[in-house]
Amino acid sequence: MKSASRGSTRERILDVAQRLVQTRGYNGFSFHDLAKELGIRTASIHYHFPTKADLGVALLQRYRARFRSELEGISAKGGDPLRRLTQFAGLFERTFKTGNQLCLCGMLSAEVATLPQEVAGEVEHFFEESEGWLADALAAGKKAHKMAFAGSANAQARMFLAVLEGAMVVARGMRRTAYFQGVARDYLAKLKHA
Amino acid sequence: MKSASRGSTRERILDVAQRLVQTRGYNGFSFHDLAKELGIRTASIHYHFPTKADLGVALLQRYRARFRSELEGISAKGGDPLRRLTQFAGLFERTFKTGNQLCLCGMLSAEVATLPQEVAGEVEHFFEESEGWLADALAAGKKAHKMAFAGSANAQARMFLAVLEGAMVVARGMRRTAYFQGVARDYLAKLKHA
DNA sequence: GTCTATAAGATGATAGAC
DNA sequence: GTCTATCATCTTATAGAC
Numbered sequence: 001m002k003s004a005s006r007g008s009t010r011e012r013i014l015d016v017a018q019r020l021v022q023t024r025g026y027n028g029f030s031f032h033d034l035a036k037e038l039g040i041r042t043a044s045i046h047y048h049f050p051t052k053a054d055l056g057v058a059l060l061q062r063y064r065a066r067f068r069s070e071l072e073g074i075s076a077k078g079g080d081p082l083r084r085l086t087q088f089a090g091l092f093e094r095t096f097k098t099g100n101q102l103c104l105c106g107m108l109s110a111e112v113a114t115l116p117q118e119v120a121g122e123v124e125h126f127f128e129e130s131e132g133w134l135a136d137a138l139a140a141g142k143k144a145h146k147m148a149f150a151g152s153a154n155a156q157a158r159m160f161l162a163v164l165e166g167a168m169v170v171a172r173g174m175r176r177t178a179y180f181q182g183v184a185r186d187y188l189a190k191l192k193h194a
Numbered sequence: 195m196k197s198a199s200r201g202s203t204r205e206r207i208l209d210v211a212q213r214l215v216q217t218r219g220y221n222g223f224s225f226h227d228l229a230k231e232l233g234i235r236t237a238s239i240h241y242h243f244p245t246k247a248d249l250g251v252a253l254l255q256r257y258r259a260r261f262r263s264e265l266e267g268i269s270a271k272g273g274d275p276l277r278r279l280t281q282f283a284g285l286f287e288r289t290f291k292t293g294n295q296l297c298l299c300g301m302l303s304a305e306v307a308t309l310p311q312e313v314a315g316e317v318e319h320f321f322e323e324s325e326g327w328l329a330d331a332l333a334a335g336k337k338a339h340k341m342a343f344a345g346s347a348n349a350q351a352r353m354f355l356a357v358l359e360g361a362m363v364v365a366r367g368m369r370r371t372a373y374f375q376g377v378a379r380d381y382l383a384k385l386k387h388a
Numbered sequence: 389g390t391c392t393a394t395a396a397g398a399t400g401a402t403a404g405a406c
Numbered sequence: 407g408t409c410t411a412t413c414a415t416c417t418t419a420t421a422g423a424c
Contacts, residue, residue, distance in 0.1 A: 009407080027221040028308040030399055044408050046401065102304060106360075109367030110296060110304045114222040120369075127368045150387065155380055158364070159357065162377045166300075166360020170352070173303030174321045175314075183356045186349055193344065203389075224417055238390050240419065 010048045012038055017059055022101040026056065026111050026119075053116035060122035063104050067091075067126070071133050081141030082192055085160070088134065089184045092164045096180045100172050106165040131157045147191045156191075163187050204242045206232060211253055216295040220250065220305050220313075247310035254316035257298050261285075261320070265327050275335030276386055279354070282328065283378045286358045290374045294366050300359045325351045341385045350385075357381050 005012065016037050020029035031042040031052070038045075049055035074087045095101050105126040112120050134157035141147040149156045163183060171179035199206065210231050214223035225236040225246070232239075243249035268281045289295050299320040306314050328351035335341035343350045357377060365373035 023307050025219060025221060025305050025308065027219060028305060031401085032399070040407095041409060042400080043402085043410080047407065050401085052400070105367060106363055107304050109363045110301050111219050111222060112366055112369075113217050114219065123367045124369060127364055150384060151380060155376065158361075158373060159377050159380055162360035162364050163353065163356050164360065165363050166356035166358065167352075169300055169303045169359050169363060170321055170356050172306055173299060173317045175306075175318060179352060182349065183353050186345060186353055190344060225419085226417070234389095235391060236418080237392080237420085241389065244419085246418070 009038075009040070009044070013045055013048055013055070014059055014062055017055055018063065018104060019099075019101065021059065022095070022104050022107055023099060025107055027114055053118065056116060056119040057122065059104075060108075060119055060126075064122060064126055064129070068129065071129075075133075080146055081137045081144065082146055082188070084137045085134070085141070085191070086188055088137070089164060089188060092168065093181060093184060096168050096171065097177075100177065102168050102172065103165060106168060109165075127161065130161055134160055141191075148193075149191060160187065203232075203234070203238070207239055207242055207249070208253055208256055211249055212257065212298060213293075213295065215253065216289070216298050216301055217293060219301055221308055247312065250310060250313040251316065254298075254302075254313055254320075258316060258320055258323070262323065265323075269327075274340055275331045275338065276340055276382070278331045279328070279335070279385070280382055282331070283358060283382060286362065287375060287378060290362050290365065291371075294371065296362050296366065297359060300362060303359075321355065324355055328354055335385075342387075343385060354381065 007015070013034060016034050017029070020033060031045050034045055035042045045055075049058060070091060071088070074084050079087075092103060095103060105123045108115060108119065108123045109127075112123060115123075131154070135153040138147070138149070138156045138160075139153035142149065142153065167180045167183040171177065171183075201209070207228060210228050211223070214227060225239050228239055229236045239249075243252060264285060265282070268278050273281075286297060289297060299317045302309060302313065302317045303321075306317060309317075325348070329347040332341070332343070332350045332354075333347035336343065336347065361374045361377040365371065365377075
């Protein structure tokens with residue numbers, strides 16, 4: 001039984017495509033790769049997604065909707081701000097632990113010069129939303145004296161995002177799986193005790 | 195006059211290849227792209243580099259040698275540790291300011307699953323050397339009470355490297371050129387005043 | 389050292405049968 | 407909705423002339 005054998009064909013295509021983008025990049029996989037893994041023909045993939053750009057856009061839209069939903073879930077639980085940030089980092093940690101996968105948008109960001117314009121726009125929105133959500137949590141934490149940092153909540157949100165994305169990239173390049181977790185935890189610890 | 199018209203053909207090939215990897219990725223350019231920009235034929239490129247893997251290895255060896263030389267230059271000037279770190283960040287800033295280029299190894303790190311094993315090994319060494327150099331500067335700065343941070347110099351070096359690599363990735367994805375500089379400066383300021 | 393010519397395979401995509 | 411068949415183009419690479 002294949003790893004992505006649940007759901008509609010359309011969803012299964014997106015499942016495999018997402019994993020391949022996160023491991024090999026947008027330019028690192030082909031319709032043939034998808035077809036082979038799914039046990040179908042490339043023509044069937046073109047039925048669901050006429051072009052690779054269509055597939056890319058659909059992938060990003062699903063990913064962003066899911067990510068937004070996860071952030072809403074974290075916010076809804078109403079834990080303290082530091083816990084919310086820890087859970088945000090946990091999303092990235094879970095991804096990296098799954099076969100050293102990068103954040104989908106971190107990977108696409110690197111390749112942005114080669115992407116269809118629509119896909120690049122989705123990547124941009126992902127980071128804007130993430131930065132906004134992080135800034136809210138950081139501002140709340142600072143106001144409640146649960147965390148301390150110099151400068152604006154927005155500046156700190158940008159730093160946190162850079163730390164998480166960068167830690168994934170370097171951890172992968174160094175082939176040191178524990179690297180990501182170490183950096184993420186150090187950052188959160190510093191935020192608490194600063 | 196082409197942008198890379200100085201030096202031997204071999205060097206000019208490497209110049210163009212490096213820029214293309216840093217902007218489009220290893221899987222985002224072809225021998226045809228190189229040939230077109232250089233005004234030669236793909237067969238001529240194969241004369242200098244029989245395979246793309248050979249080109250990749252040569253590119254990384256040159257890049258690492260140059261980077262090591264720059265780090266030695268910074269160390270040789272013997273400024274205080276914080277200044278050394280600022281200059282390290284300056285190397286990355288200069289790269290990003292040149293057409294939003296990523297760190298060569300940051301880009302290749304994302305694509306590591308698709309790279310020839312030899313190239314992946316070079317990427318790994320790049321990060322190991324960088325981490326070591328940064329840890330030395332951080333340890334010296336802490337000892338001299340010029341900077342303050344919790345935990346080991348190695349942990350802090352990993353964090354700094356993640357910040358720089360991640361800031362490049364996010365800045366590119368958000369198409370916000372100032373993002374990188376902001377994050378890098380905030381990090382250095384915090385190191386000083388912590 | 390660079391060229392022309394060429395080739396095998398990969399890639400993105402379409403037409404039309406079932 | 408999936409298939410076979412086919413396509414033009416791109417990509418990496420080689421042989422041999424100049």
